[in-house]
Amino acid sequence: MAGSDGSNGSKEKSNDFANELPSYNAENMQSNMKVIYYSRTFMSIIGGVIAGILGFTGLMGFVFYFLVMAITSAGIAAKAGFSVHLYFDSWNLIILDGFLGGLMSFVLFWTFAYDIVHIF
Amino acid sequence: MAEDLVLDTAIRDWVLIPLSVVMVLIGVLRHFVSKLMRTSSQLPDPKIVKEGQVIIRARNLRAAANFIPLKSFRARKVYYSNEENGLLFVPKGQAQNAQAQMFSDPNMAMDMMKKNLSMIIPQTLTFAWVNFFFSGFVAAKIPFPLTQRFRSMLQNGIDLSTVDVSYVSSRSWYFLNLFGLRGLFSLILGEENATDDTQRMMQMGGFGFDPSKSLSAEKDGLDILQHEWALPKFEQRAETVLRKLVS
Structure with missing residues (x-):
């Protein structure tokens, strides 16, 4: 995974009342968000190139994009050791954040690779 | 598709790839130029x-x-927001408005103009370059079907209504690059690249130019804050933990 380095040390662990008392370090939160954003962008570019080389067209490509994003989410969750609340506010952040942001890059690189390999 | 166009491979070698590479390189160049100007x-x-x-x-x-007791919180709150000499208190009339400050400080206007110019000049130049060399032919084909509505967006510069909409003219390929490469730039140039400058400027607009407004907003935020101590039983908890340790 791109850039999900060791900058994940996010929340002070407070065992039995972590639920009633959320305490976050804003800078670490931001760093975690940035890591998510980077990995998503990276994955969407790589996914676009792969989709183009494999020659997906039409709906197939978008399905592939969703697949790639799902894999990315799973990867981030795995990187966080599936104890997501240690690093992020909620699951939504991992699953949905930056979902549409990578679409434009994906389409561009998909088109680029597809044209180079298949059209000419 | 009834009419599949055959595109010359020379278009790929001399238009599609060079155009994309040039867009990336210009983005990198713009990043470093704006960095130089900023320092x-x-x-x-x-x-x-x-x-x-x-x-x-x-x-x-x-x-x-x-996380602090009510008494400590009150003391700090008064320190920040009392009406006579609190840190967040801004006397009326002393608050200069943003316009006046901008006129009094020509450097600020100059800075903004520089930033804008470093945005606009490369874009116009690339656009002129693309227009001059590559206008009027199909350069690429997007791999998914689109409706007729997208014709003006994707086939800018070609006036043929019979060509399938998914073919992209070179001018429109330029625009696709312009928008789609943002993600790549944030990867290769780091977070503070020139393409993000527009967004940052919008955010800074309220903050940097009119600090008195954000001061009073912060003061209001402090005033309406309900204090509720989060650690009412922490002494007992500490005691039990310590007892467990000792025994």
């Missing part, structure tokens, strides 16, 4: 820096208010 600016005004620090401190207090 030549002078030091920020100490007063503005001080106000920003006060705001950050008040924000920290607001975020961590529940």
Whole structure:
């Protein structure tokens, strides 16, 4: 995974009342968000190139994009050791954040690779 | 598809790939040029820096208010927001508005103009370059079907209504690059690249130019804050933990 380095040390662990008392370090939160954003962008570019080389067209490509994003989410969750609340506010952040942001890059690189390999 | 166009491979070698590479390289160049221009600016005004620090401190207090006892919280709140000499209190009339400040400081306007120019000039130049060399033919084909509505967007510069919409003219390929490469730039140039400058400028608009407004906003935030101590039983908890350790 791109850039999900060791900058994940996010929340002070407070065992039995972590639920009633959320305490976050804003800078670490931001760093975690940035890591998510980077990995998503990276994955969407790589996914676009792969989709183009494999020659997906039409709906197939978008399905592939969703697949790639799902894999990315799973990867981030795995990187966080599936104890997501240690690093992020909620699951939504991992699953949905930056979902549409990578679409434009994906389409561009998909088109680029597809044209180079298949059209000419 | 009834009419599949056959595109010359020379178009790929001399239009599609060079255009994309040039777009990436120009983005990188713009990043470094704007970086060079930025470092030549002078030091920020100490007063503005001080106000920003006060705001950050008040924000920290607001975020961590529940971790300190009520008495301590009240003392800090008064320190920040009392009506006579609190740090967040801005006397009326002293608050200069943004316009006046901008006119009094020509450097600021100059800075903004420089930033804008470093945005606009490369874009116009690339656009002119693309227009001059590559206008009027199909350069690429997007791999998914689109409706007729997208014709004006994707086939800019070609006036044929019979060509399938998914073929992209070279001018429109330029635009696709312009928008789609943002993600790549944020990867290769790091977070603070020139393409993000527009967004940052919008955010800075309220903050950097009119600190008194954000000071009073922070003061209001402190005033309406309900204090609720989050650690009412922490002494007992500490006692039990320590007892467990000792025994």
